[in-house]
Amino acid sequence: MLGVELSKELEESLEKIKLVKDLDELNEVNLLLIAGKNSLVSKLGKGIKGMPETQKRVFGSQLNELIEKIKISLEHRKSVLLELNDKVDGSFDVTLPVKKSPLGRLSPDTQVIRMMNSFFTYHGYSVAEGPDIETDDYNFERTNLPKDHPARDLQDTIYIENPEILLRTHTSSVETRILSNCKPPLRFVVPGISFRNEIINPSNHAIFQQYQGVVVDRGIGMANLKETLIEFAKYMFGKDIKTRFRTKYYPEVEPGAGMDVLCSFCQGVGCRVCKGRGWLEILGSGMIHRELLKKCGVDFNRNPYESSFKLA
Amino acid sequence: MKVPLNWLKEYIHTKLTAKEIASALTMVGHALDKPIYEQGGDFIMDLEDRGNRADTMGIIGIARDLAALNGIKLIYPQEGKIPKINNGKITPPIKVESDKVTRWMAVSFKNVKVAPSPDKIQKRLKAYGIEVINNIVDITNYVMIETGMPLHAFDTDKVDEIILRQAKKGETLVTFEGTKLVLNEDDLVASDSKKPLTLTTAVGGRESGIIKNTVNILIEAGLYHQPTARQTAIRHNVRNETSARLGKYLHPHYCEVAISRTLELMKEIVGVESENVSFDYYPHRYVTKVVSLTEKRLNLIYGKDIKISEAAQILKKLEFQIKKQDNTELSVGVPYFRTDVTMEDDLIEEVLRIKGYETIPSYLPQRPSPPKLFFPQMDLEDKIKDIMVKMGFNEVISQQIVDIKESRKTEVINEDRVVKLQNSWNAELNILRPEFISPQLKYFIAYVQHNVAPIKIFEIGKTYTKEAGTGFDKYKEVRKVALTTDTGFYELKSVLERLFMELGISNAILEKIDFPAFKKDVAAKITVNGEDIGKFGGIKKSILYSFGIEREVTHAVLYVERLLKYATEDIISNIETSVINFIGEDFTFIVGEKDEAGKIQEKIRKELGPHDQLNFVGEYRDKKLKSQNKKSVTFNIKFATNNLEKARAHSNKIKSL
Numbered sequence: 001m002l003g004v005e006l007s008k009e010l011e012e013s014l015e016k017i018k019l020v021k022d023l024d025e026l027n028e029v030n031l032l033l034i035a036g037k038n039s040l041v042s043k044l045g046k047g048i049k050g051m052p053e054t055q056k057r058v059f060g061s062q063l064n065e066l067i068e069k070i071k072i073s074l075e076h077r078k079s080v081l082l083e084l085n086d087k088v089d090g091s092f093d094v095t096l097p098v099k100k101s102p103l104g105r106l107s108p109d110t111q112v113i114r115m116m117n118s119f120f121t122y123h124g125y126s127v128a129e130g131p132d133i134e135t136d137d138y139n140f141e142r143t144n145l146p147k148d149h150p151a152r153d154l155q156d157t158i159y160i161e162n163p164e165i166l167l168r169t170h171t172s173s174v175e176t177r178i179l180s181n182c183k184p185p186l187r188f189v190v191p192g193i194s195f196r197n198e199i200i201n202p203s204n205h206a207i208f209q210q211y212q213g214v215v216v217d218r219g220i221g222m223a224n225l226k227e228t229l230i231e232f233a234k235y236m237f238g239k240d241i242k243t244r245f246r247t248k249y250y251p252e253v254e255p256g257a258g259m260d261v262l263c264s265f266c267q268g269v270g271c272r273v274c275k276g277r278g279w280l281e282i283l284g285s286g287m288i289h290r291e292l293l294k295k296c297g298v299d300f301n302r303n304p305y306e307s308s309f310k311l312a
Numbered sequence: 313m314k315v316p317l318n319w320l321k322e323y324i325h326t327k328l329t330a331k332e333i334a335s336a337l338t339m340v341g342h343a344l345d346k347p348i349y350e351q352g353g354d355f356i357m358d359l360e361d362r363g364n365r366a367d368t369m370g371i372i373g374i375a376r377d378l379a380a381l382n383g384i385k386l387i388y389p390q391e392g393k394i395p396k397i398n399n400g401k402i403t404p405p406i407k408v409e410s411d412k413v414t415r416w417m418a419v420s421f422k423n424v425k426v427a428p429s430p431d432k433i434q435k436r437l438k439a440y441g442i443e444v445i446n447n448i449v450d451i452t453n454y455v456m457i458e459t460g461m462p463l464h465a466f467d468t469d470k471v472d473e474i475i476l477r478q479a480k481k482g483e484t485l486v487t488f489e490g491t492k493l494v495l496n497e498d499d500l501v502a503s504d505s506k507k508p509l510t511l512t513t514a515v516g517g518r519e520s521g522i523i524k525n526t527v528n529i530l531i532e533a534g535l536y537h538q539p540t541a542r543q544t545a546i547r548h549n550v551r552n553e554t555s556a557r558l559g560k561y562l563h564p565h566y567c568e569v570a571i572s573r574t575l576e577l578m579k580e581i582v583g584v585e586s587e588n589v590s591f592d593y594y595p596h597r598y599v600t601k602v603v604s605l606t607e608k609r610l611n612l613i614y615g616k617d618i619k620i621s622e623a624a625q626i627l628k629k630l631e632f633q634i635k636k637q638d639n640t641e642l643s644v645g646v647p648y649f650r651t652d653v654t655m656e657d658d659l660i661e662e663v664l665r666i667k668g669y670e671t672i673p674s675y676l677p678q679r680p681s682p683p684k685l686f687f688p689q690m691d692l693e694d695k696i697k698d699i700m701v702k703m704g705f706n707e708v709i710s711q712q713i714v715d716i717k718e719s720r721k722t723e724v725i726n727e728d729r730v731v732k733l734q735n736s737w738n739a740e741l742n743i744l745r746p747e748f749i750s751p752q753l754k755y756f757i758a759y760v761q762h763n764v765a766p767i768k769i770f771e772i773g774k775t776y777t778k779e780a781g782t783g784f785d786k787y788k789e790v791r792k793v794a795l796t797t798d799t800g801f802y803e804l805k806s807v808l809e810r811l812f813m814e815l816g817i818s819n820a821i822l823e824k825i826d827f828p829a830f831k832k833d834v835a836a837k838i839t840v841n842g843e844d845i846g847k848f849g850g851i852k853k854s855i856l857y858s859f860g861i862e863r864e865v866t867h868a869v870l871y872v873e874r875l876l877k878y879a880t881e882d883i884i885s886n887i888e889t890s891v892i893n894f895i896g897e898d899f900t901f902i903v904g905e906k907d908e909a910g911k912i913q914e915k916i917r918k919e920l921g922p923h924d925q926l927n928f929v930g931e932y933r934d935k936k937l938k939s940q941n942k943k944s945v946t947f948n949i950k951f952a953t954n955n956l957e958k959a960r961a962h963s964n965k966i967k968s969l
Contacts, residue, residue, distance in 0.1 A: 104701040104768065107709050114694075124681025127690055132712065133731070133744070133776065133787045148539035150559060151363050158713075159734040160744075165784055167733075167744075178685070185682040193712065197737050206737045207712060217679050222664070223615025227674035245672065247341035247665040249362050255613065255661030257669060258343070270331075276347025277338060287613060290657060 002062050009040065010066055017073045023081055026074065033070050041067055109209055113191045116211055119235045123228070125213060126188040130174035132195070136164050142176035142295040143252050151251040156197040158206075167195035171212040172252055178214070179296035185217040216288070216298060222255065225285055229259045233282070237261060242268075244279055253286025313342075313361065315374050316354040316439040319457075323375035323387050330355035333378065340377055340665045342368065352439035364652040366560035370460025373649065380629035380666055389458065392575025394568065395419065398589040404468050404504075404530070408593045409477040412500050412540045415564035416476060416593040417571050418532035419586040420468060421578060424448065426526050430581060442553065448522045448529060451577045453553075461562060461570035462554040463533050464516050467526040471504045474530070476512065476593075483508055487515045493548050500536055500544065513541035514548065514555040531574055532591075533567040564598055565648040601646040602635060605659045613660050615673045623663045630662055689791065692815075692876050693772050696793055699814045703807055705770040705795065710751030712774070713741045718750040721858045723828040729777045731787060744776035748794035749829055749851065749867055753859045756796055760861070770795045772872065791872040793846075796865060801834055801850055804866045808838070808848065816880035820845065822910045829855060829867070838870070840878045846870030894950035895959040898929060899966055905933070905941045912945060912969075919966055923952035 002010060013033050020026045034041045044063055048056055106114075117127050136147075145151055147163075158167045168174075174190040190212045198206050215224070226245050233243045241261055248258030260279035262268050268278040293299075317330045328336070330348050334357045338344065342359045349356050359374070367373035372388070379386040394417075399406070402420060428434070429450040437444050442453050452463035466474065479495035485508045486492050493511065495501065501508035509520040513536050522529060538561055545555035571590070578584055605627075607620040624634050624642055632653075633645030646653045653659065664672065697707060713736065719725050724747050731744040745751060752769060759767040774789045797804055805822075812820050822836045830849030837847045848868030856865055901912060909931060917926055929946040937943055949966065951959040 102704060104703065104705040104770075105707065106697060106701055107707040107771075109709055110697065110707055123676070126685035126687070128685050128687055129690060131787075131789055132774065133784070133789060135784050148542075150538075150542060150561075158736060160731060160787070162734050165787070182685065185679065186685075187677075187682050188685055195713070197735055199737055215677060217677060217682070219612065219679065220677055221613045221615045222669075223673045223675055224677045226615075226669075226672050227676050230674055231676070245669045246339045246343075247661070247669055248343075249341060249364055251363065254655075254657040255664055256341075270347060272347065276334075276344050278335075279338075281343070287657065290655065 002065060003059075006044075006062050006066050009044070010069055013040065013066075013070050014073050017070070017077045020077055020081070023078070023085075026078055026081060030074055033074075034067055041070075113209070113211065115236065116232075117189065117191065119232055120189045120213060123231075124187050125215075128174060128178060128188045128190050129192060130168075130171075130177050130190070132168055132193065133160060134166055134168040134173045136166060138176045138180075139166060139168050139170070139173040142180065142292065143170070143172045144289045144291040144295065145251055149251065158195050158197045168192075169196055170194050171210045175212060175214050176292070176296050179216065179293065179298050184298060187215045187217070189213045214288070216293075220287075222257065222287065225257065225287070229283070229285060233259065233261055248284055248286075250284050250286060252289050252292055253284075254289045256284065256286035259283045259285065313359045313369055313374065314440055315357045315359060315371055316352075316436065317357070318354050319371055319436050319439065320375055320378075323372055323389070324379050324382075324384060325387070326378070326382065326384065328382075330357055333357065334359075336381055337374065337378065339669065340381055341365075342374065342377070351441060352435060354435075354439035356439065356441075361556075364561075366557070366562045366651055367460055367649040369557045369560060370456075371458055373460055376631065376649075380626070383629065389573060390576045390580075391569075391572040392579060394572050394575065395586055395588050395590045397592045399591050399593065401589040402530075402587075402591040404471055404473045406474045406591050406593075407476070409475055410500055412478070412537040413476050413593060414535040414537065414596075415567045416532060416534040416591070417567040418530050418591040419571055419575065420528070420530040421582075421584050421586050422528050424527060424529055424578075424582055424584050426522060426524055433581065446522060446524070447582050448526070448531075451574060451581060452531060455570050455573050455577065456553060456557065459566065459570050459573060460557055461533055461566040462557050463531055463570055463574060464510060464512075464554075465522050466502075466509065466520045466530045466532070467522055468528045468530050469526070470520050471509060471530075473504055474509070475503050475505075476534075477501060477503060479508060485509075485511055486518045487511070487550075488518050488521050489515075490518065493550075498540065498543065498547070500540055502532075511544065511548070511550070512536065513558050514545045514550040515552060531571070531578075533570040533574075535562055535564055535567060561651040563648040563651050564594060567592075567594075598648075600633075600648070601654065603644050603646060603653065603655060603659055605642040605644060605656055605663075607640045609656060610660055610663065613657070614664060615675070618663070618667070622667075623659075626663050626666045627659065629666065632659075632662070689872050689876050692879060693791070693872060695815070696772065696811065696872075696875075699811055700770045700793075700795070703768075703810060705768040705797075705807075708752070708755045708769050708771050709773065710745070710748070710755060710771060711741075712745050712776075714743060714745050714751060715740045716743045718754075719743065719746055722747055722749040722855055723852075724749065726777075729779070731776045731778050745773070746775055746777060747829075748773070748775065748792065748869055749796075749855075750859070752794055752796040752867065753851075753856070753861060753865070756798075756865060757859065757861060760863075766797065766799045768795075768797045768799065793868075793870040793872060793875070795848075795868040797867075798863050798865055800864065801848075801866050804848055804868055805836075808846075808868060808870075815875060815878075817845075817875070817878045821914065824908070840874075843874060843877075844871075845874045845878070894925065894952055895956065896948060896950045897959075897963055898946055898948050899963075900944050900946040901969070902937070902942050902944050905938075905943050907943075909945045913947065915969055916947060916949070916966055919962070919969070920949065921952060925950040925952070 016029055020029055033039055048059055051059060157169055160166060171190040171192045171194060192210060193207055194210045195207055198204055200206055230243055233241050244260040246258050248256045250256045258281055260281050263274035263278055263280045265271050265273045270276040270278045274280050334344050334348060341362060345358045345360045362368055376386050426446050426448060429447045433450050433454055434444045437450060437453060440457055444450055448465050452465050456462045478497050479499040479501045481496045483495045484492055485495060500512050502510045502512045510516045512534055542559040545559060575586055610623060611617050620640060620642055624637055627644055628634060631647045634642060635645050636643035644659060730746050733742055736742055755769055756767055772793050774791050777788050779786050779788050817840060819840055821839050825835050825837045827835045827847060827849060829851055831852050835849030838845050846869055851865045851867050920926060927948045929948050932944045951962055953959050
């Protein structure tokens with residue numbers, strides 16, 4: 001049983017606690033009553049010093065009881081306050097726009113290249129690369145474009161040291177490097193930039209991305225090339241894409257083939273975008289020219305094919 | 313090559329429309345270059361220039377493919393008979409002094425009446441889009457469009473002789489269009505005793521051309537060293553119908569074809585016969601090529617069986633001669649006009665394109681995939697890109713060819729090592745990218761203009777330098793990761809540390825450096841095992857100002873190849889899962905104001921086990937510390953252990969550092 005004095009103190013304390021409105025205040029009251037250096041409890045405690053031994057014991061246990069009761073009351077008030085805290089007035093706006101913390105983005109080139117790489121790596125191709133600064137030998141001689149070949153006019157070259165050192169005009173220079181240095185069978189793709197000394201317009205840039213695929217193996221023919229390209233077009237543009245496989249000349253291949261997809265702007269009627277063809281040319285391809293293979297030291301009886309895809 | 317529909321139908325009887333013809337031609341290698349259009353009362357199919365086919369620069373060549381495709385007969389136009397060759401008797405006298413002449417044929421006519429061409433010729437030429445001049449010039453143009461072989465007519469009363477020779481340096485020629493060309497020794501001209509009359513490989517001259525009162529003429533068909541023709545056209549920027557054709561590989565027999573057709577038209581239209589001698593310079597006769605075709609290779613390339621007899625039928629339609637045929641092999645004579653056909657695969661393409669590429673079966677390669685080629689840095693780069701994107705960095709791809717003036721602003725380039733271009737489409741873009749600061753700052757500006765904040769960009773690409781050495785080997789391409797951000801030095805440091813952690817590089821050490829592009833004091837190099845793997849720092853205000861940037865920018869560059877050397881990406885994931893418990897404690901050190909926290913961290917790290925975690929808490933300077941030129945740095949260490957005693961001992965050791 002608490003004495004009269006302590007009962008009064010307890011009553012006042014509990015009254016104080018009841019009036020507390022938030023957790024910060026509760027903390028203050030806590031300090032004021034029991035936790036602080038000059039709290040009520042510590043003040044009361046100091047009074048114990050002058051008491052006789054028997055009274056000390058009684059007062060001590062009463063004081064503990066007081067502390068205990070205040071503590072319980074504080075705890076109770078805390079849980080009430082916490083509950084009150086949850087019951088807000090409905091002014092909290094869950095839709096409030098917040099500052100964004102965005103992820104970065106890959107460049108569109110990287111995204112498309114990755115998509116293409118994933119198709120070709122699934123089909124057993126390695127992803128390869130090579131130097132941008134090239135020799136005339138790898139860029140032209142070995143790609144079956146000897147000096148004075150008319151096709152060199154189409155590939156106006158940017159030179160570092162005319163005529164031997166240049167910026168590669170196509171990724172075929174990587175093809176000739178690999179064919180010259182690795183033993184068939186080979187299956188690889190080369191995503192990479194190429195450089196041409198051309199006036200820039202909306203559809204051509206002097207620096208552009210190319211994507212090239214090469215297969216050198218026994219028993220390879222146009223049928224393999226055709227199926228690979230059809231599957232590739234479906235992978236890139238959806239399974240309903242309409243494709244067309246037609247004759248096309250490229251000096252690095254023989255026979256040469258072009259792949260078109262139905263023009264998505266005119267649905268095959270013919271428009272400016274597709275030059276009136278109704279179809280959009282998406283890539284050039286063909287069986288690697290025997291001269292190219294010979295110049296790279298590959299035995300042409302292995303019957304390879306090459307397909308060379310471009311992406312703008 | 314422009315093909316007017318009605319002109320084409322001169323050589324092939326067909327009811328097909330222009331659209332149907334264009335679509336059939338597309339499949340055999342002659343795609344439209346632009347939509348079919350109407351001109352001069354005809355439909356014009358403008359077909360792509362096919363690099364290797366000189367014959368398709370004449371309408372007959374196109375008609376021939378169409379005839380073979382449709383199994384109908386090609387109707388050749390009437391030809392006149394070429395008079396007896398007598399090179400000494402022709403007037404004016406002709407001399408060939410250059411070895412660049414492959415063949416030169418000429419016939420002369422006296423008392424011609426120059427007049428407008430008949431309607432039919434005019435209509436055809438107008439439909440094609442070539443200017444109508446007079447009956448003589450029009451005939452040469454008509455024959456050129458029809459056969460693909462250019463011709464030229466001289467007014468022989470203005471010419472005392474014709475000499476085919478190399479030009480002398482500085483000689484000039486005014487073309488029939490009035491352009492003055494200054495020639496050099498690489499140009500081939502037809503001259504009289506005094507001056508050049510024509511640039512034979514490309515364009516005719518004004519003075520000796522056919523005009524209203526011309527009466528005596530000489531018409532020639534000449535073929536020349538093909539590269540000379542092309543280079544001359546490029547050098548003088550003469551791109552016309554003549555130079556386009558002479559730049560291709562025309563067979564010398566074309567001279568005869570063109571001359572005999574001209575004789576016929578001269579008779580028909582102008583009403584004159586030539587003089588009774590002709591000129592023909594043809595020093596090295598071409599022989600007909602014979603190429604063999606085996607059924608085995610044909611079937612391999614096609615993908616299913618075609619009988620050799622069917623191949624023979626197709627080739628015959630294209631006017632190839634079957635010299636020998638058995639069950640498995642053909643021996644084929646190549647017609648003169650098909651200079652593009654030189655080997656077996658060329659014949660196979662002929663068979664396939666007429667049979668139709670749509671008939672080629674389709675199936676994937678049947679053999680297993682060969683072993684993977686090894687390009688490990690490409691995998692690493694992919695991984696780095698993914699990590700950077702997760703950390704909020706946007707990938708950019710800056711141009712490889714840049715302006716040296718922009719690079720100079722960064723103060724980091726060594727001009728002797730810059731790779732300069734000898735030619736470029738843009739005079740200001742003249743070197744290969746030697747550094748990433750200037751191109752990335754340009755991107756940075758674009759992001760500023762788009763109000764992006766914070767700006768975090770990265771890319772993986774090459775810088776190019778010229779080192780000591782000779783030839784190709786002295787050029788070095790180094791792949792780098794470059795980052796630019798306005799989030800500050802420490803933020804970027806934290807990004808780099810995260811990147812290293814993800815790559816499994818745990819022992820990267822920072823050290824203050826001086827670097828021209830970075831602010832003094834705010835520049836660090838990163839080393840692993842003593843090897844420089846990159847650097848980063850705050851870009852100098854003066855440099856930023858020169859690019860028009862008014863905020864703080866931090867830049868980092870790392871070498872991909874060296875990252876590859878130290879990256880062990882797979883160790884990371886094991887660490888955090890294998891440790892059972894951590895006991896954590898903060899450690900504060902009072903140190904000199906200029907002491908480097910990184911060094912202290914290294915010292916502590918040396919005392920830690922491989923699984924203990926060390927994190928930086930903060931740096932603190934109050935007035936009292938400042939007055940003593942000191943600062944405090946605090947680290948938090950989580951000892952990876954369950955043993956409190958051990959941790960305490962460890963802790964005491966660190967406190968004593």
